[in-house]
Every structure is written in C-alpha cells, then in structure tokens.
Amino acid sequence: MGTEPPICYPLFAMSNNQPMTIKSIVTNIVCVLIIAPVVTALIVWAAMVLRPDPPPQTMSPHAATSHTAVIRPAPHMPVSGRTVYMANCARCHGATGDGNGTEILDRPARSFLAGGFSFGNTTEAIRRVVQHGIAGTPMPGFAGVLGASQTGAVVKYVQAMAPVAPPVGDEAEMVVGDHPRVIRGMLPPRGPWDEVQPRGLIVGGTDGLALSYDVDDVRFRVARQGPFVRRTDWEDRGGTPLQPLGRVIHFAGVTAPFWKGGEPVAADFLGTSTQGERASVRLAVGEAVIAEQAAIDSHKSLPGYVRTLNVTGDASGLLMSIPSFEEAVFLGDSDGWNWWRGGDDVIGVQGAERSGERVALPPTGTVKLLVLPSVDAERAAAAGIPTKAPTS
C-alpha cells in the first residue's frame, strides 16, 4: 500500500495509462460533482467583484427630463396646480375633474372635462369663481385659503382639463369679454308676481356679475351670475324682452329704495360709464348724486357680491332700504359690517348708519352693500355674523 493519491488524482492517473479501479471511478465522480461547482461559483464571484465600475451618472439635460417625467404627473400639468387641486377641489369635482367627487352635494359640481363653463372660461372669470365661489351653490370661495400663485396655478390646471373650444354662444348671445357691457331694453318679469319692465338696463361686469335696473326710477331689480344676455329683438327692435342668461343670485325688494321724511323719493337716471373692468350707473336722488358699481365678492368663505355707492352732492336726510325681497331684519355688527337678514340672504352694510328698518346715507361718502345669498344661520355663525337680532 503506497501513499493515498490526492483527490482528483485518478483524473490524471487515467491519462497515464494506469488501470481503472472501482475506487478511482468513484473518486472521479465525487471530484466532478463537488469540485466543479465550487470552481464555477468562484469564477462567477470573481467576475462580479472584479467587474469594472459603471460610468458615473451624467446630468445631461436629456437624462434629467426623462428621469423627472417619471415622478411628475405629466409635463403639461404644473405640479403646484395639481397639488392645489387634489387638496382643495377633488373632493367635489373628482380627482379626474369629471365632477364625481367623494362629497355628497345637493347640486352636482361641474365636470371640467366637458368644457362649457357657465360662469365664463377666461382665466379672469375662473379666477373670480375660485376666489369668491358661486353664491347659492356649494362652490365655496377660496380667497382666504389659497394665495395668489396657488389660485393662478389651480385655474390653469382646471382650464387645461377642458377641451380647447371657443366659448359657447350664438349670434344673438352677447358676451362680456374683457370690458364691462351695458345694454338697455325690455326686461322680462322676474317671477309670476312681476311684470315686464319696458325700460330696463343690464350692467354686466367682466366677472360674470350682471345687475338689472329699471331705468325709470333707477331701481335695482335683480343680480345674476353667469353668462350675459341673449337678444331676441334684432328684427323688431325693442319689441321683445332681452333674455338675461345668468343665474339669479339675489332679488331686490318691492319697497322703494330711497326715502326722505317718511316718503319715497324717486331717483333720476343720469347715465352709465365704463372704466376699466367696472361699469357704473349714475343717478340723482334729491340733492345727491350716486355713482354705483358692483363686483363679485365674498366674506370669509361665503360667496356673494358687493355694490359700492359713491355719494356726492348732499344726501343729508336720505334713507335707503335694505335691498331684499323679504323685509330685512337687523342682526348686529361684526368685522366692520352692519348685518341684516332678508329671507335666505345675509346683507352687510358699511358706511351708512342704521335708522329703524332702513339705513341713513352719509351726506357724502362711500356706502357698501355686501349681499351673501342663501346663507343659513349655521353658516352665518361660522363666518362670525350675528344670527340673533339684538334686543335693543
């Protein structure tokens, strides 16, 4: 018996013409089954470890775009607009803008995918709606929630959802573009209790607010928000009423607007003028001249509109009725406004002292009437508006 051959010796022994024994055959099988996998594993490991380093990541502009495109929603949707939308709008308008949000609403929120904005599709019109909301609907105002750049971004985002189409309208439809519009003509009745007003006036602002007046005594009739007016009297000029298209947000009362010494005082129409985005209506009452303008506005998150009356001349002793369909009840003061309730609406007055059921105009100065349509006691209280009439 010589020395035991080292493992795998028989592989070499075979080539030396030495006789094959049972033992050498078994040893060969063991050798192939054990040693070969170990050697293979070593070769694979060495290949991985000794592999040359990959080239360093280059920040070529092309590489940067293709990388960020993965985490950004889409190149044409600005990140901030989408973020603002998802956080503030999606619960009502739906994550995709289809109008199906998670919030249960008594009237549906708009689907942006169909286009056809009824409150105007210009950047300015949509910005106004987002800032101040739509009176009498669940659409809240975001003026106190979103900053100017957030509002701008979400407006662009909403506009980008809609198909590119010109604003809907036909030949007879008058549209308020980037200038206010004033139209005179016959006004339809506001309801079954009302009559046609042959000499009417409608003043439409760029923000989609349109106020109708009787020209005879310059009496404010109704405020609408939305598209402007369709003319039906092209042929027989003045023979058929104008058709105001916006949604009514506020009715005036039936009582005379101005009073002196317990008697109503009729106002005289002096004319209208437009300056920038606003149109004003001028009227004479007694010794005073009043120039009035209106604009979409809001208080806290409550949407509405404001009428600003610029009083010159002398309005001493002149009282003004609260413009409300139902008799207005005084609620109290907060945030610099005297608040009144008229039916479903809350009306704030600034610049005119309360005098019984009415307010006394200042001899000269500025009076503001802020109308917040369809605000119940709970929403009014949440906005800091007194809800109970003071006992005094």
Ligand code: HEC
């Ligand atoms: C509490 C629910 C609610 C939230 C939150 C909300 N909306 Fe609305 N929105 C509505 C409803 C309801 C309408 C439709 C009002 C109507 O005409 O009856 C609407 C209408 C609109 C319109 C007018 C569409 C037209 O026809 O012209 C715009 C624009 C709009 N919303 C944008 C937004 C944006 C932007 C946000 C987020 C910053 C937002 N909304 C958040 C409920 C909501």
